[in-house]
Amino acid sequence: MVILTKTVEFSTSGSGDMVEITDKVQLGITESNMKNGVAVIFCPGSTGAVSTVEYEPGLKKDIPKAMQRLAPYGDDYAHHDTWDDDNGSGHVQATIIGPSLTVPFTDRKLTLGRWQQVVFIECDTRARERKLIVQILGE
Amino acid sequence: MVILTKTVEFSTSGSGDMVEITDKVQLGITESNMKNGVAVIFCPGSTGAVSTVEYEPGLKKDIPKAMQRLAPYGDDYAHHDTWDDDNGSGHVQATIIGPSLTVPFTDRKLTLGRWQQVVFIECDTRARERKLIVQILGE
Amino acid sequence: MVILTKTVEFSTSGSGDMVEITDKVQLGITESNMKNGVAVIFCPGSTGAVSTVEYEPGLKKDIPKAMQRLAPYGDDYAHHDTWDDDNGSGHVQATIIGPSLTVPFTDRKLTLGRWQQVVFIECDTRARERKLIVQILGE
Numbered sequence: 001m002v003i004l005t006k007t008v009e010f011s012t013s014g015s016g017d018m019v020e021i022t023d024k025v026q027l028g029i030t031e032s033n034m035k036n037g038v039a040v041i042f043c044p045g046s047t048g049a050v051s052t053v054e055y056e057p058g059l060k061k062d063i064p065k066a067m068q069r070l071a072p073y074g075d076d077y078a079h080h081d082t083w084d085d086d087n088g089s090g091h092v093q094a095t096i097i098g099p100s101l102t103v104p105f106t107d108r109k110l111t112l113g114r115w116q117q118v119v120f121i122e123c124d125t126r127a128r129e130r131k132l133i134v135q136i137l138g139e
Numbered sequence: 140m141v142i143l144t145k146t147v148e149f150s151t152s153g154s155g156d157m158v159e160i161t162d163k164v165q166l167g168i169t170e171s172n173m174k175n176g177v178a179v180i181f182c183p184g185s186t187g188a189v190s191t192v193e194y195e196p197g198l199k200k201d202i203p204k205a206m207q208r209l210a211p212y213g214d215d216y217a218h219h220d221t222w223d224d225d226n227g228s229g230h231v232q233a234t235i236i237g238p239s240l241t242v243p244f245t246d247r248k249l250t251l252g253r254w255q256q257v258v259f260i261e262c263d264t265r266a267r268e269r270k271l272i273v274q275i276l277g278e
Numbered sequence: 279m280v281i282l283t284k285t286v287e288f289s290t291s292g293s294g295d296m297v298e299i300t301d302k303v304q305l306g307i308t309e310s311n312m313k314n315g316v317a318v319i320f321c322p323g324s325t326g327a328v329s330t331v332e333y334e335p336g337l338k339k340d341i342p343k344a345m346q347r348l349a350p351y352g353d354d355y356a357h358h359d360t361w362d363d364d365n366g367s368g369h370v371q372a373t374i375i376g377p378s379l380t381v382p383f384t385d386r387k388l389t390l391g392r393w394q395q396v397v398f399i400e401c402d403t404r405a406r407e408r409k410l411i412v413q414i415l416g417e
Binding site: 140175176177190191192193195196197198199200201202205208209235236237240241242243245250251252254255256258260276277278 | 279281283318320321322323324347348349355356357358359360361366369370372373374376377378380411413415
């Protein structure tokens, strides 16, 4: 088995911003020279989520709307009493969507659908600098 | 390490249809002759999700109702403006539930609970032919 | 490759109880003597979920509130007709949040953020004894 860990860094514009990272994950696989295995994409932070989406302008508006339904920004959050913060909604959204995604690859290529991209979903209320972990296990 | 990739194919009847695939995943483990490891079940498409459920007739009605709460079919979706499509709700549901599931196996058996099954959840609004990736890593 | 499987056991107090298990997962990695790899944390049951959260008293109240929005306890569930049970809400919540979490580790340490902990989220309506599977794959 070979294990390769890389990081992917980018900036986000705040709540609901979706950043596509498919090419960076695929590049890690290509560089690793592994043929088959899995890529684990993980957000080391409690206000960010990782999933897949058809990355097009419409869904970039629709997903944030649904996140507001999961945990509206304007609600009262006990989290705000702990830290005098305003991002309780983002913590709740991130926990439900999840910080981790595992995608198999075969013949050196991610097994994504044609209209399916890997995205980081910013759940925090403010713009952030993010650094994701991409760990590739295979042979 | 051994890596085995197989595909699981089936038809769905449209939004909220849950298809149980536990036996097919277990069969892959049995055929692989691996003793311990993980099975990664992945949907290569942006309108399908993978999770576990107690697969019984009641929850086959309850889960689709909750999916409608996450992203109601009748809402306005910017995604529809992009493609003149009607499945924005399904894209949103699939991104939130997630396209990937990882289940450990030990002694050649999935570590599922007695009342827990692996399911594909159709989020698209229409009936679809689906092909999932099941990748088994272990030894 | 090395594969190590351990179990983590604890009691919960019922719906919305979050139990932090970060140290137990990290201990498994330390004991395994592996340097790099992934920890898969899996709930073998259909009314429990695994994710990450900033584990502080505020969010321990906020997350359960959002779970009630996903699937309110007081709604009608067809699941209750199947078993004369009262935990349909918990099944729905667990399927949406998901039973599985995969966290990479590097240099013998989980790649979690500073304010990010691994938690089991009890979705069942009653107090439960839980036994999670933690499977560590790496080298």
